[in-house]
Amino acid sequence: MNRVVSWILAVLTALMAFFGYGGEERCPMPEQFTMEGKTIALTYTPQLGLLDIAVGGETWSWKKPPSLEGDGGICYPFSLAKCLGCREESTPEETGVYADYTHFGTAFGPYYGMVIHTFAGVAAGTDDVLFRVWVENEPNQSYKISFPAAFAFGAQKGHGFTVLPLSQGALIPARLDASMKLEGAKIFSREAYMPVFGQVRDGTGYAAIFETPYDARYSVEHKKGGDTTVTPLFDLSLGKFAYTRSMIYRFFAGGGWNTVAQRYRRYLEEKGALKTLGDKIAENPAVAYLAGAPVLHTYIAWDIAEESSYYNRENPAANHVCVPFAQREAELEALKAAGIDKLYIHLDGWGVHGYDNNHPDPFPVNEQAGGAAGMKSLADKAAELGYVFGIHDNYRDFYYKADSFTFDKCIVNAVGSHPYETTWYGGKQSILCARFAPAYVKKNYDTFEQLGIRLGGSYLDVFSIADLDECFSPAHPMTREECAVERRACFADLTARGIIPSSEEVFDCMLPAISLCHHAPYYCWTWTSDAWKKCVFVPFFNLVYHDCVVTPWFVNGDAKGSGSFGMPEGDWMFLHAILNGGTTYVYETNSPRHLELAGIVLELHRRVALEEMVSHEFVGGDMRHQKTVFGDGTAVEVNFDTNEWSIAYPDGTSLSGR
Structure with missing residues (x-):
């Protein structure tokens, strides 16, 4: 049915052009291209937005043409745009088809003059299908591009599943009796720890890998008892499409969800992007301690601001808690006596106002709990017991009460404002532009060394789960990818000091830099x-x-x-x-x-x-x-x-x- 609709739309478009609607020249007749991989065969008709891939006796076809998604969610299919031409090219690395499109929407619309360039092809000697898209004459308007288009799934009950990177991972079995929808989920979020998804039908399938994941999303729609559609989307970066986006679909026959994972792992190995714990131990021998070590998550103090969402108005005394460092020492000795020989300690709330407060300026160490001397004694006791002493820290939340707070270092949103919230214990805060984070890390960990406090580990909060930030400040602009680079630089500082780097969850792009998560x-x-x-x-x-x-x-x-x-x-x-x-x-x-x-x-x-x-x-x-x-x-x-x-x-x- 979708293929019939695409043909009808294409015929209507050609007739409109033939009769001079909108002053268009007559569209060329649709060209069909065929390409072969190691075991797969492709048939591609760019003007109509049709793509078929034959693999293992099954055919995977685009469910609908690629599209531009404009403001307000209005969809402009490539099949209704003007195709400027198609050409097939081959190199020793790949064979594929370039196709260019313009005139999206009406002549008076914002997207009419933009040109979208695309490539679809096969990597030589493989079953890797390659997709690239880039843009010229961008409008001053928000939009997303869906290229490649979603593949039709069509598996019957018991004959397939969709593999999603939702947190640790999830399968949607074919024809599952539930309705599900996920609109524009960001890559590098709880909806996508990894930039890969897949589908398997009767043993054939694909692993879809975002090669340019930082400004990417995907949408999922599963109809109750019906089909599952997964649509990749590319977002703007600092308000522009800015660079070429690419995906690889690794097709296979005779596989399952393990195959999707294995295809992605092999991809990482090929790119030199897989950094194992063995590699991390070679770089920082302290990481070896973690094998077989439990984690103790404990705290020293908190001082909840009245404007915080966590403020307890019914029992104000509960907003202020402090446990002496000496008490935590005694508890470590008790754990050792109970037979716990290895232990990684994660200590919250050691700073001047305790947990989630005053960052990125947590010093001086909480005086009520025993100050720097008390914290040093606790760290020394942990080392004496054979434990690793680690702390909680934060270089994204920028609290108004921090000593160095200034809006000049805050994230600037697209509309020129600064982020603001009062959720966490410290109350009023903005977000620190990650451009400044590495300098704060260096300053604070130099201070620990000057105080003689031996740290074995440090948890930089939210860096591996909070959205990668964009900053529109003219003084310190930052893309999402640059944000990831700055966050990894913070972890690299810890590693260089022999400190075990950790964070909250497990964004794929942070994994080369961390060894432990929460x-x-x-x-x-x-x-x-x-x-x-x-x-x-x-x-x-x-x-x-x-x-x-x-x-x-x-x-x-x-x-x-x-x-x-x-x-x-x-x-x-x-x-x-x-x-x-x-x-x-x-x-x-x-x-x-x-x-x-x-x-x-x-x-x-x-x-x-x-x-x-x-x-x-x-x-x-x-x-x-x-x-x-x-x-x-x-x-x-x-x-x-x-x-x-x-x-x-x-x-x-x-x-x-x-």
């Missing part, structure tokens, strides 16, 4: 709609990156999952921890059951932390009965319905329980 859970947060919670959650991210970052998973004894942990409701969280081969958290006080389960998680992590997750499967086709295998041969099997689990190590030892 968590990387599933897309089932408290704010996630019930429909999206019907996805099948899988370790898609870990199939790519398990051996590149240490990820703690909440266990909390026999606790069941909930949205506050980003866990499927009712699932035993311990099972997700071992299935994913991660580490876990311990607390100031721990039940015997928690320590028992944590011990199992930590021994597994000690063995597989540096191993690739090579496969994930549904045992016997049961989506509640899952198995992962790691690079050393370790196999983990869990059943979320019966709570049975087993771990089989390559040395012949095994564990099981329920």
Whole structure:
């Protein structure tokens, strides 16, 4: 039906041009091009927006033509624009077709004079389909471009699924009985930890990789009991299209969701962009400590501003809390006595006004808790016990009460204003332009060294989960990609000092720079709609990156999952921890059951932390009965319905329980 509609629209356009509508010249007759990859064959008709790809006995076709999405969501299909011409070109690297389009909308509209250039082709000797798009004569108007177009899926129930980078990862089984919609989800957000998605139908499919991910989005629409459509979109950068955007679709036959992950991992390896924990240990030997080490997330103080969303008006005394550094020392000694031999400490609220306050100027160290001397004593005690002492820090939130606050260093929005919010404990704040962040990091960590406070780790808050910022300031303009570069520079400063760099979650673009995150859970947060919670959650991210970052998973004894942990409701969280081969958290006080389960998680992590997750499967086709295998041969099997689990190590030892 979509193909018929495209032909009808093309015929109407040609007739309008033939009869001189709008003063157009007659459009050339549509040209059809054929190209071949290693095992695939392409048929492409640019003027009509038609593309067919034959692979493994199946054909994947564009569902509708590529388009320009203008202000107000108005869609201008390429098939209704004027095609300026098409030409096929071959080089030793690729064969493809260039096609150029103009006259989008009416002659009086803002997009009429712009020219969109495109390329669609095949990389030599591969089944990689290449897409590029760039623009001339840009209007002074907002827009997005959907090129390539979405592929029609069409799989029947039980015959396929869509693979999405929603947080840790999710599958939408074909014909799922739920309606889902995701409009313009940003790459590098909780909706897309990684710049890749895929679809699989009867064993054939593709991994769609954004080669230029920083100004990219994707939309998903799944109709209840119907089809699933995934549409890539390219956004503007500082108000302009600015540079050539590109995607690779890696087609395959005889694969599944593991194949989508593997295709992306191979892509990263080819580009030299995959940095494993082994690589990070070679650069910073301190990172090796993390294998099999639990994380203690603790705090010193908070002082919640009255304008903060967290301010407790019913009990004002609760807004001001302070725990002496000396008390935390005693708790570390108790944990050591309880048999916890390794520990990574994450300490919040050590600064002048405690947690989420005064950044990026947290000094002096909180005096009420014991000041710099007390913090140094705590750090020294951690080292004496064989623990790693790490802190929470922040170089994005720019609090009005910070010593160096000035609007001159704040992000400037497209309309000339500055971001403003009062959500967090420190109250009134803007956002620091990341251009200035590395200098603040250097200043503050030089101060730690001058105070003799030995840091083993540092968590730079939100850098791996908050939106990559754009700054429109004429004095310090910054693109999203440049923001990522500046954030990575902050982590690089820590690494150069022998400090383990960590952050909140796991944006793909931050992973080369961090070794530890707070968590990387599933897309089932408290704010996630019930429909999206019907996805099948899988370790898609870990199939790519398990051996590149240490990820703690909440266990909390026999606790069941909930949205506050980003866990499927009712699932035993311990099972997700071992299935994913991660580490876990311990607390100031721990039940015997928690320590028992944590011990199992930590021994597994000690063995597989540096191993690739090579496969994930549904045992016997049961989506509640899952198995992962790691690079050393370790196999983990869990059943979320019966709570049975087993771990089989390559040395012949095994564990099981329920």
